[in-house]
Amino acid sequence: MDQPYVIGIDIGGTNTVFGIVDKRGQILRSGAIKTGRHEDVGDYLDELAQALNDILKDPFSKDTIRGIGVGAPNGNYFSGSIEFAPNLPWKGVIPFAQMLEERIGIPVALTNDANAAAIGEMTYGAARGMKDFIEITLGTGVGSGIVVNGQLVYGHDGFAGELGHVIMRRNNGRLCGCGRNGCLEAYTSATGVARTAREILDLNPDTPTLLRNIPVEDITSKDVYDAAVTGDEVAISIFNFTGNILGEAFADFVAFSSPEAIILFGGLAKAGDFILKPTKESMEKNLLKIFKNKVKILFSGLKEDDAAVLGASALGWEV
Amino acid sequence: MDQPYVIGIDIGGTNTVFGIVDKRGQILRSGAIKTGRHEDVGDYLDELAQALNDILKDPFSKDTIRGIGVGAPNGNYFSGSIEFAPNLPWKGVIPFAQMLEERIGIPVALTNDANAAAIGEMTYGAARGMKDFIEITLGTGVGSGIVVNGQLVYGHDGFAGELGHVIMRRNNGRLCGCGRNGCLEAYTSATGVARTAREILDLNPDTPTLLRNIPVEDITSKDVYDAAVTGDEVAISIFNFTGNILGEAFADFVAFSSPEAIILFGGLAKAGDFILKPTKESMEKNLLKIFKNKVKILFSGLKEDDAAVLGASALGWEV
Numbered sequence: 001m002d003q004p005y006v007i008g009i010d011i012g013g014t015n016t017v018f019g020i021v022d023k024r025g026q027i028l029r030s031g032a033i034k035t036g037r038h039e040d041v042g043d044y045l046d047e048l049a050q051a052l053n054d055i056l057k058d059p060f061s062k063d064t065i066r067g068i069g070v071g072a073p074n075g076n077y078f079s080g081s082i083e084f085a086p087n088l089p090w091k092g093v094i095p096f097a098q099m100l101e102e103r104i105g106i107p108v109a110l111t112n113d114a115n116a117a118a119i120g121e122m123t124y125g126a127a128r129g130m131k132d133f134i135e136i137t138l139g140t141g142v143g144s145g146i147v148v149n150g151q152l153v154y155g156h157d158g159f160a161g162e163l164g165h166v167i168m169r170r171n172n173g174r175l176c177g178c179g180r181n182g183c184l185e186a187y188t189s190a191t192g193v194a195r196t197a198r199e200i201l202d203l204n205p206d207t208p209t210l211l212r213n214i215p216v217e218d219i220t221s222k223d224v225y226d227a228a229v230t231g232d233e234v235a236i237s238i239f240n241f242t243g244n245i246l247g248e249a250f251a252d253f254v255a256f257s258s259p260e261a262i263i264l265f266g267g268l269a270k271a272g273d274f275i276l277k278p279t280k281e282s283m284e285k286n287l288l289k290i291f292k293n294k295v296k297i298l299f300s301g302l303k304e305d306d307a308a309v310l311g312a313s314a315l316g317w318e319v
Numbered sequence: 320m321d322q323p324y325v326i327g328i329d330i331g332g333t334n335t336v337f338g339i340v341d342k343r344g345q346i347l348r349s350g351a352i353k354t355g356r357h358e359d360v361g362d363y364l365d366e367l368a369q370a371l372n373d374i375l376k377d378p379f380s381k382d383t384i385r386g387i388g389v390g391a392p393n394g395n396y397f398s399g400s401i402e403f404a405p406n407l408p409w410k411g412v413i414p415f416a417q418m419l420e421e422r423i424g425i426p427v428a429l430t431n432d433a434n435a436a437a438i439g440e441m442t443y444g445a446a447r448g449m450k451d452f453i454e455i456t457l458g459t460g461v462g463s464g465i466v467v468n469g470q471l472v473y474g475h476d477g478f479a480g481e482l483g484h485v486i487m488r489r490n491n492g493r494l495c496g497c498g499r500n501g502c503l504e505a506y507t508s509a510t511g512v513a514r515t516a517r518e519i520l521d522l523n524p525d526t527p528t529l530l531r532n533i534p535v536e537d538i539t540s541k542d543v544y545d546a547a548v549t550g551d552e553v554a555i556s557i558f559n560f561t562g563n564i565l566g567e568a569f570a571d572f573v574a575f576s577s578p579e580a581i582i583l584f585g586g587l588a589k590a591g592d593f594i595l596k597p598t599k600e601s602m603e604k605n606l607l608k609i610f611k612n613k614v615k616i617l618f619s620g621l622k623e624d625d626a627a628v629l630g631a632s633a634l635g636w637e638v
Contacts, residue, residue, distance in 0.1 A: 146576075156450065156451040163579075256465070258480075
C-alpha cells in the first residue's frame with residue numbers, strides 16, 4: 001500500500017499542534033487542540049484522535065499514513081511513555097504512544113521535543129546528509145538531540161542528550177530549575193539571558209543602556225536583541241557573555257562525539273550573529289587542537305512555525 | 320573458509336605486542352618487537368610482518384585469520400592512519416593499516432588504544448551484552464572509548480571520545496599536556512594523582528604521612544596506593560580528591576549518552592575501592608535526578624597483561 005505521508009504531533013504546555021507531512025517536509029494540512037483542557041489523559045486522547053480523524057479526510061486517509069511521530073516533554077522513545085512531565089496536566093508515567101495507537105489505528109512513535117527537532121533537522125533541515133551532529137534548542141530551557149552515525153542517541157534508558165544540564169560553573173554557579181547549580185541551561189536559555197541582563201545592569205549601574213527603559217524584572221531575551229540591533233553595548237555584552245559559556249560547552253561536546261556541526265534551534269537562535277559570533281569564537285578558543293576549525297555552528301533549517309510538527313513527523317517515517 | 324581467529328596488535332611507545340586470539344578471548348600465541356628500533360616505518364612494518372608470519376605456523380595459518388585489529392596512539396579508524404603520534408618514532412600521517420595489509424595479505428583495521436580497549440571490553444570483558452557504555456582508561460593520560468547503540472562513537476572525523484580533555488576547572492585549572500588548562504586528564508591520570516600528592520603535601524606541611532618518606536618529585540600513584548592501604552589519611556585524601564573530580568566528570572558524561580555503565584581501565588583502576596568509592600559518591604551527588612542510581616561504575620573485565628592485545632584483536636572481527 002502506498003503510504004506517502006506521516007503525521008507529526010507536538011505536545012506543548014499550552015497547545016498540541018499536529019499536521020500531515022509529505023516526504024519533502026511540506027505540511028499539507030494541520031490543526032491544534034488545547035493541551036490542558038482535560039485532566040484525564042484518556043479524555044485528552046479522545047479529543048486528539050477525533051481531531052486527527054477530522055484532518056484525515058479526502059485526499060488523505062488512514063491508509064495513506066506511514067506512521068505518527070510525537071514530540072513531548074519527557075517523552076521516552078523506548079517506552080513510548082511521557083514520564084513525570086512537570087509542565088503537562090497528567091502526572092506519573094503515561095503510556096502515550098500505546099494509548100494513541102489504540103484510538104487511531106496507526107503506529108505511533110514518541111520522543112522528547114529536543115530529539116524530535118534533531119530528527120526533523122536530519123530529515124528536512126540543515127543536517128540533511130549529516131551522520132554526526134548535535135541539535136541544541138535554546139528556548140525557555142536548553143535541550144539537545146545528539147546524532148551519532150546517523151542514529152539518535154537515546155542511551156540505555158532513553159534519556160540521553162540532557163546537554164542543558166552539564167555543569168559549566170562549579171563555584172557559585174547559578175541555581176538551575178533542576179535543583180543543581182551551574183547548569184548550561186541556567187546561562188544560555190532565554191530565561192538565562194534575561195537573568196544575565198539583570199545581573200549586568202546591577203553590576204554596572206552607571207552605564208547607559210536602552211534596557212534601563214524596561215522594568216528590570218520584565219526584560220526578555222527579545223528585548224536584549226532589540227537593543228543589540230541598535231548598537232547598545234550592554235545588550236551586546238549580554239550576548240557575548242552568553243556565547244562565551246555556550247562556546248565553552250560546545251568545545252566539551254566536541255571532545256565527546258566530534259560532530260560535523262552543532263545546530264542552534266529555538267528562540268535564542270533568532271539573535272543571529274549576536275549569539276553565533278561569540279559562541280564560535282569561544283568554541284574555537286576552547287577546542288582541543290585536533291578539533292579546531294572543523295566543526296560548523298549552524299542555524300536550524302526548519303521554518304520556525306513548522307519546526308515542532310516537522311520534527312515530530314520525521315519520527316513517523318521510522319515507526 | 321573457516322576463520323576462527325583474529326590477530327591483535329598493540330603499538331606502545333616502547334613495545335609492539337601481538338597475539339592470535341580465538342572467539343572466547345583466549346590468546347593462543349603471542350609475540351613482541353621493539354617499536355622504536357626503526358626510524359623508517361617501512362622497516363618497522365617489514366619486521367612486524369616477519370614476526371607475524373613466525374607465529375602463523377601450524378596449527379595456524381593466514382587462512383585461519385578473520386582479520387587483524389591494531390590499537391595505536393592517535394590511530395584513526397576511518398583512514399586507517401596513525402596521525403601525528405607524539406610518542407612514536409614516525410612523524411606525520413602514516414597509512415598504517417594499508418601498509419601492513421600490503422605486507423601480510425590479511426585485512427587490517429586500526430583505531431586508537433582507548434577505543435580498542437572499549438571494543439575489547441564489549442567483546443570479551445565487563446561490557447559483554449551492553450549496548451551503551453563508556454570505557455575510561457586511567458593511565459599516563461586519560462583516554463576514552465564511547466559505545467552507543469552497540470557501536471563505537473568515532474565522530475565525523477574519527478577522533479571522537481577525547482574525554483580526558485573536557486574542562487573540569489575553568490579557573491586556575493592545572494596546565495594539561497594538550498596546552499590547555501583544567502582538563503580531566505590533568506587531575507585523574509596517574510601523573511595527575513602524583514601532582515595532587517605533591518600539592519596536598521605542600522599545603523599540609525605539618526600533617527604526618529608515609530608519603531614524606533619518598534622524595535616529593537618521585538611520588539607515583541602506586542606509592543599513594545601503597546600508603547592508602549596502610550590507612551594513611553593523606554594518601555586516602557588524595558584518592559578522594561581524584562575521585563571527586565572523576566565523579567563530577569562522569570555526571571556530565573551521563574547527561575550526554577546515558578550509558579548503562581562507565582568502566583575503569585588502566586593503572587589507576589588498580590586502586591580499587593580507594594578510587595571507586597569517592598568517584599561513585601561524587602557522580603551520584605552530581606547527577607541530574609533522572610539518572611540517579613542507574614549508572615554502574617565497574618572495573619575492566621580484561622586481564623591486565625592481555626588487555627591491550629585483546630582490545631585490538633576484537634577489532635579484527637569487524638574488518
